[in-house]
Every structure is written in C-alpha cells, then in structure tokens.
Amino acid sequence: MKPAPAKPGRAAQVLRRLLRPLVGKEASFYRAVLACLVIASTLWMVRALSRNYTASLNYPVSWHYSRLRYHPARPLPPTIAIEVRGNGWRLLSRVLGLHPLPADVRLRLPGTPPPRSPLRPALRRALGTMRLVSLPPDSATFYLVPGGDSLQEREN
Numbered sequence: 001m002k003p004a005p006a007k008p009g010r011a012a013q014v015l016r017r018l019l020r021p022l023v024g025k026e027a028s029f030y031r032a033v034l035a036c037l038v039i040a041s042t043l044w045m046v047r048a049l050s051r052n053y054t055a056s057l058n059y060p061v062s063w064h065y066s067r068l069r070y071h072p073a074r075p076l077p078p079t080i081a082i083e084v085r086g087n088g089w090r091l092l093s094r095v096l097g098l099h100p101l102p103a104d105v106r107l108r109l110p111g112t113p114p115p116r117s118p119l120r121p122a123l124r125r126a127l128g129t130m131r132l133v134s135l136p137p138d139s140a141t142f143y144l145v146p147g148g149d150s151l152q153e154r155e156n
Contacts, residue, residue, distance in 0.1 A: 049088035054133060056083050057094055059123065060102035082123060086130030094130070101126055 022033070058079040063072075080103075084091070093099050103126035105118055123132050 049092060051088055052085060053088055053091055054083060054085045055091050055095070056081060057091075058082075059094075059126070061119075061122075062102040062104050063107060064104060065107040080119070080123075081136050083133040083135075084127060084130045085133050086127075090128075090130055103127075 022030075059082050060078060061076075061080050063076045065072075084094075103119075103122040105122045107118060119135060120132065123135075
C-alpha cells in the first residue's frame with residue numbers, strides 16, 4: 001500500500017499565491033522590482049541610522065603619565081569597554097573604526113587608585129557628540145607605583 005501524497009502546507013500555498021504574479025515576466029520587470037527593493041532597503045537603513053541608540057564599544061585609550069618616575073602596577077589596557085548613546089551614523093563609524101581617535105587619559109595620582117574622573121572627561125572629549133552612559137566597574141583600578149619603566153627594564 002502506497003502512502004498518500006503529502007498535501008502542500010498552508011505556508012507553501014500562501015507563498016505560491018504571493019509569487020504567482022512574478023512568474024513569467026520579462027527581464028526588465030525583474031530589474032525594476034530589484035531596483036525598488038534596493039531603494040526601499042536603502043531608505044529603511046538611512047531612517048534607522050538617523051535614530052539614537054545605546055551601544056557597547058571597546059574604545060581606544062592613550063595613557064599618559066611620567067614614565068621616568070612611575071610605572072603601572074599591572075599593564076594598562078589599550079581599550080576600555082564603555083557604553084555610549086548617540087546617533088546611529090556616529091555609532092556605526094565608531095564600530096567600524098573610521099574615527100579611531102584615542103582618549104588621552106592622564107594619570108596623576110601615583111600609588112593611589114584614581115577615581116573614575118580621569119577617564120570620564122577624556123572619554124567625553126574623545127566621543128564628541130556621543131554621550132557616555134557608563135564605564136565598567138573595574139575601570140578605576142589603574143595603579144601607578146614609584147620606579148620608571150626604564151628601571152624595570154634594567155632589572156629584567
């Protein structure tokens with residue numbers, strides 16, 4: 001006994017009904033449909049990128065301190081994970097790395113953990129019109145200890 005042929009599902013029937021007007025047309029018709037899809041998707045993307053979004057970024061940081069007198073107790077990270085809010089176009093350019101201007105952070109309190117304030121002003125200046133929403137909780141633990149980098153290199 002043969003199994004009964006499977007009936008096409010409801011989704012297949014709906015898809016076939018939607019695609020029926022597109023079958024058997026000339027090539028110029030398909031080019032026009034493709035052009036309309038490209039224009040519609042471009043306008044959708046432009047409209048979506050004009051809104052404000054919140055995103056997490058790994059932002060580059062340039063650390064400045066007296067290298068002759070102090071060295072970091074642990075390696076200073078080249079980037080810091082931050083959360084920013086801004087226009088979609090600006091966020092896209094930062095994510096793609098089109099504006100890699102690092103934030104210039106000056107560490108001036110050797111031997112003590114600096115508060116977050118040395119990071120916030122530098123990041124705000126570097127971000128421009130984007131708004132800094134938050135920093136990671138451990139971002140304030142960058143210690144400097146007496147002894148220059150040159151002294152550390154001589155000991156090794």
